[in-house]
Amino acid sequence: MLLHKSLANVLAILFLHVLRRVQSAEIVLKTALGDQPFNTFQEVNKPCQEGCLVNGNCNHELGLCECPFGLSGPTCQSQLYPACRTILASGGQRIYLGRTAPRNCYCYRQLLKGLCLPDDDSRCAFHTMQLWDVLYCFQRMATPEEQQFSELPERIDDPTYEWGRGTTSRTEVDGMVKLRKQIEHVQQLPTIEDISKAVPLSRCKARCYEQGVCQDWGGQAHCLCFAGYRGDDCSVAELAGEQACPGNCGGRGKCIAGFCKCDAPYWGFGCSRSKAYEPVPGSFAYPYFPSLKIYIYDMPANVVGSHQFEDGDIGVFATYQSFIRFEEMLINDSSGVRTENPYEANLFYIPAFAYYSTSNLGDPTAAVVRAVDWVAATFPFFNRTGGKDHFVLLSADRGACYLKTLPQTEHLIRVTHFGYERHNITNMGTLLHNTEYGCFKAGRDVVMSPYFKAKAPKIQELRTRLEQPEVLEAFIARKDVLFFFSGDIRHNEPEYSGGVRQALSLLLANNSYPDVVFKGGYMMLGGHDYEDLLTRSKFCLAPYGHGFGVRLTHALMHACVPVIIQDKVRQPFEDILHYPDFSIRVSKAELPRLVEMLRAVPQEDLVRMTKENSRIYRAFIWQPEMGGLAYNFTLASLWRRLSHLRGELYEAGVRR
Ligand SMILES: *[C@@H]1O[C@H](CO)[C@@H](O)[C@H](O)[C@H]1NC(C)=O
Ligand SMILES: *[C@@H]1O[C@H](CO)[C@@H](O)[C@H](O)[C@H]1NC(C)=O
Ligand SMILES: *[C@@H]1O[C@H](CO)[C@@H](O)[C@H](O)[C@H]1NC(C)=O
Numbered sequence: 001m002l003l004h005k006s007l008a009n010v011l012a013i014l015f016l017h018v019l020r021r022v023q024s025a026e027i028v029l030k031t032a033l034g035d036q037p038f039n040t041f042q043e044v045n046k047p048c049q050e051g052c053l054v055n056g057n058c059n060h061e062l063g064l065c066e067c068p069f070g071l072s073g074p075t076c077q078s079q080l081y082p083a084c085r086t087i088l089a090s091g092g093q094r095i096y097l098g099r100t101a102p103r104n105c106y107c108y109r110q111l112l113k114g115l116c117l118p119d120d121d122s123r124c125a126f127h128t129m130q131l132w133d134v135l136y137c138f139q140r141m142a143t144p145e146e147q148q149f150s151e152l153p154e155r156i157d158d159p160t161y162e163w164g165r166g167t168t169s170r171t172e173v174d175g176m177v178k179l180r181k182q183i184e185h186v187q188q189l190p191t192i193e194d195i196s197k198a199v200p201l202s203r204c205k206a207r208c209y210e211q212g213v214c215q216d217w218g219g220q221a222h223c224l225c226f227a228g229y230r231g232d233d234c235s236v237a238e239l240a241g242e243q244a245c246p247g248n249c250g251g252r253g254k255c256i257a258g259f260c261k262c263d264a265p266y267w268g269f270g271c272s273r274s275k276a277y278e279p280v281p282g283s284f285a286y287p288y289f290p291s292l293k294i295y296i297y298d299m300p301a302n303v304v305g306s307h308q309f310e311d312g313d314i315g316v317f318a319t320y321q322s323f324i325r326f327e328e329m330l331i332n333d334s335s336g337v338r339t340e341n342p343y344e345a346n347l348f349y350i351p352a353f354a355y356y357s358t359s360n361l362g363d364p365t366a367a368v369v370r371a372v373d374w375v376a377a378t379f380p381f382f383n384r385t386g387g388k389d390h391f392v393l394l395s396a397d398r399g400a401c402y403l404k405t406l407p408q409t410e411h412l413i414r415v416t417h418f419g420y421e422r423h424n425i426t427n428m429g430t431l432l433h434n435t436e437y438g439c440f441k442a443g444r445d446v447v448m449s450p451y452f453k454a455k456a457p458k459i460q461e462l463r464t465r466l467e468q469p470e471v472l473e474a475f476i477a478r479k480d481v482l483f484f485f486s487g488d489i490r491h492n493e494p495e496y497s498g499g500v501r502q503a504l505s506l507l508l509a510n511n512s513y514p515d516v517v518f519k520g521g522y523m524m525l526g527g528h529d530y531e532d533l534l535t536r537s538k539f540c541l542a543p544y545g546h547g548f549g550v551r552l553t554h555a556l557m558h559a560c561v562p563v564i565i566q567d568k569v570r571q572p573f574e575d576i577l578h579y580p581d582f583s584i585r586v587s588k589a590e591l592p593r594l595v596e597m598l599r600a601v602p603q604e605d606l607v608r609m610t611k612e613n614s615r616i617y618r619a620f621i622w623q624p625e626m627g628g629l630a631y632n633f634t635l636a637s638l639w640r641r642l643s644h645l646r647g648e649l650y651e652a653g654v655r656r
């Protein structure tokens with residue numbers, strides 16, 4: 001309890017610090033406004049067209065119907081990608097995309113137009129589009145586009161159909177390489193293996209309710225249901241759950257294939273909206289600064305959203321789930337941080353869901369730009385600061401490294417796990433855009449701890465025991481390994497982990513240190529041995545990998561002092577947490593002396609750091625049942641960023 005309290009104090013002091021600086025600005029503004037009413041709001045409740053609720057939710061803030069992906073219009077009656085339907089019917093048939101079964105070539109063309117950035121169609125907001133070069137497609141010959149749809153022909157060699165493949169061509173315009181996605185006619189028909197054994201829906205039970213694809217694995221056709229459906233005919237809508245719909249639609253609606261169909265009157269993100277506001281006429285609306293107030297934009301599913309990565313698969317690997325957890329915790333936050341009134345908000349969250357477009361190593365630009373374009377066109381808040389009080393969350397390995405600098409993205413606060421701030425990086429792949437500061441800009445961006453699916457009871461038990469000083473000291477005295485690492489090395493990928501794992505592996509191979517355990521490859525140690533070694537070791541290596549590393553979290557969770565070897569990589573919450581108190585930082589250049597350096601650490605320093613790390617580990621915990629302090633630390637870091645902005649906003653307000 002004591003430990004918990006002191007962390008809470010750190011957070012409270014941070015909030016107070018900013019508060020003191022803003023109060024005086026607020027008085028200046030009020031004085032400048034004279035008698036004009038200030039921040040007086042009234043509720044609005046804009047109606048939607050009748051029929052909206054059949055397929056969608058009514059957004060009473062905008063008076064617009066929220067539709068599932070692929071549907072639009074006042075009652076979600078129009079198809080945005082009609083050739084992606086499986087039947088030629090009018091009405092609200094929903095579409096689902098993945099690459100297991102080929103779709104109509106017109107479907108892919110329509111998606112390309114609708115989902116990719118116009119100036120460079122290699123940047124698309126949809127994972128299937130990233131797989132362009134492996135997509136097969138078919139189309140009916142001599143048939144207009146309106147009559148094309150995505151039902152496979154009975155036979156691949158049906159002479160009334162032709163087949164195509166996605167291809168990407170490079171063109172250079174003014175020295176800039178542009179990638180163009182096209183569909184090329186193929187002479188040679190695909191084999192059934194080429195199209196993942198997909199067969200017409202008519203071969204499957206109940207045509208899989210148009211909610212799956214039909215596959216024939218050796219004589220027996222069966223449905224592969226799209227994410228969100230199950231049953232042998234895909235007729236059962238399942239709560240696709242927390243991954244597809246963060247917060248599980250808050251218990252106020254049903255998550256169907258990534259779309260929350262909310263119970264009236266709710267709408268929006270996690271069906272969490274029921275109220276909307278506007279300033280009363282003549283009242284001057286200005287962000288409320290005494291405390292953090294975040295407004296979450298409720299993005300239309302056609303702009304960005306959670307999508308299947310593959311037919312039937314919407315799963316996000318645990319390591320990348322922080323964007324889901326953060327959103328859930330923000331929706332559920334009852335402390336007043338989240339506001340439904342954007343006029344009083346001082347920070348705006350744009351849920352760009354970029355992970356669903358990029359998966360792990362892709363380019364998030366299209367997802368972010370599409371989201372920003374919608375936000376800037378629909379509300380006045382983005383243009384007010386050029387996005388400086390707006391943030392996106394990019395949880396993929398390389399965070400914001402590939403986010404292109406455009407007017408829409410330039411000022412956004414990027415919340416990521418990877419604080420790589422090296423200039424002019426050349427070795428991280430051609431996608432890397434920014435030469436000035438790499439992936440993280442100090443003073444603008446925030447590094448938060450990655451999501452870690454802790455074995456909660458086990459870790460909690462260890463932690464409870466270690467809270468007793470005698471137990472902690474005995475625990476440290478029992479540690480019989482000086483330094484430990486087990487994981488991928490990748491000698492043939494010099495950029496991996498900045499070369500640290502490779503260099504260490506060579507160094508340690510040439511020497512025999514009885515108190516060092518360093519093993520290449522995940523499979524060398526089973527889960528239990530891995531955890532056992534973490535707790536038996538005094539120091540544990542925390543390098544990065546392809547992008548952010550999770551070893552820092554592993555070490556902290558198991559009461560091992562992290563040895564951070566990540567040149568030029570900002571660590572999670574580094575501007576709030578004092579890292580030298582609980583970790584050791586070593587540069588790559590110092591590697592040859594590493595073992596000596598660790599052996600020379602005095603016992604009392606080891607005890608001090610291990611104790612402190614028992615306190616700090618809470619900043620890395622996302623699970624609400626374990627305190628979920630990673631969320632609070634993320635908010636505290638964001639709040640610090642805002643202190644730079646308040647002056648600018650108030651000045652603009654006074655000038656007005
Ligand atoms: C963390 O945030 C949650 C939600 O705002 C709040 O209930 C909790 O008290 C906070 N914890 C601390 C230690 O500040
Ligand atoms: C948020 O609230 C919903 C509805 O009460 C609940 O189902 C969900 O587990 C909560 N999520 C978190 C992260 O607390
Ligand atoms: C914000 O600026 C963009 C780009 O100049 C413009 O297209 C958009 O209409 C503006 N938004 C509003 C609400 O005025």
Ligand SMILES: *[C@@H]1O[C@H](CO)[C@@H](O)[C@H](O)[C@H]1NC(C)=O
Nearest residue numbers: 422423424425434435436437
């Ligand atoms: C990055 O490279 C460019 C072009 O080579 C150069 O002009 C710039 O000074 C470099 N920036 C830094 C910070 O080294």
Ligand SMILES: *[C@@H]1O[C@H](CO)[C@@H](O)[C@H](O)[C@H]1NC(C)=O
Nearest residue numbers: 503505506507508509510511
């Ligand atoms: C390790 O030893 C090998 C052969 O003895 C040598 O070629 C190599 O340079 C040494 N590596 C390091 C990092 O010292």
